[in-house]
Amino acid sequence: MTGQRPLWVCPRCQRGFVTANVWHSCYVGTVDDFFANHKHLQPLFEELVALIRGIGTFDIEVVKTRISFTTRARFAGVARLRRDGLVVGFWLKRHLVSDRFLRVENLGSHDWVYQVVVRSPADLDDELLAWLAEAYTVGRQESGVSS
Numbered sequence: 001m002t003g004q005r006p007l008w009v010c011p012r013c014q015r016g017f018v019t020a021n022v023w024h025s026c027y028v029g030t031v032d033d034f035f036a037n038h039k040h041l042q043p044l045f046e047e048l049v050a051l052i053r054g055i056g057t058f059d060i061e062v063v064k065t066r067i068s069f070t071t072r073a074r075f076a077g078v079a080r081l082r083r084d085g086l087v088v089g090f091w092l093k094r095h096l097v098s099d100r101f102l103r104v105e106n107l108g109s110h111d112w113v114y115q116v117v118v119r120s121p122a123d124l125d126d127e128l129l130a131w132l133a134e135a136y137t138v139g140r141q142e143s144g145v146s147s
Contacts, residue, residue: 041081045078055132073140082117093138
């Protein structure tokens with residue numbers, strides 16, 4: 001990540017962002033807060049975190065509506081909770097097609113956000129790991145990948 005401009009740091013919440021004055025919530029919560037009404041899903045979340053820790057180091061940011069995994073930028077996270085699982089989203093710089101995708105959103109140009117439902121540890125498989133590893137690289141803004 002040599003040669004990258006420094007992150008803009010919000011003076012209120014002290015979180016860093018790639019873009020200055022980016023809209024965000026300064027609310028900072030805990031993982032326990034986020035799972036307060038869905039305690040049965042927290043162990044599955046912890047397994048997801050362990051899977052991503054195998055890729056590299058990252059920060060976990062908890063706001064009221066989501067949990068984000070960040071390096072230089074947000075690369076993945078838990079977009080919301082369902083009774084039957086976690087809705088996990090991730091950012092890639094290419095379009096993919098899979099029956100696993102709950103939602104696919106094109107943010108313009110080559111920015112794509114994907115959502116999958118993780119219902120059990122079996123869903124934390126090699127395919128999801130590969131997507132998350134690619135998203136991690138996008139979040140680090142490596143190899144010519146930009147946000």
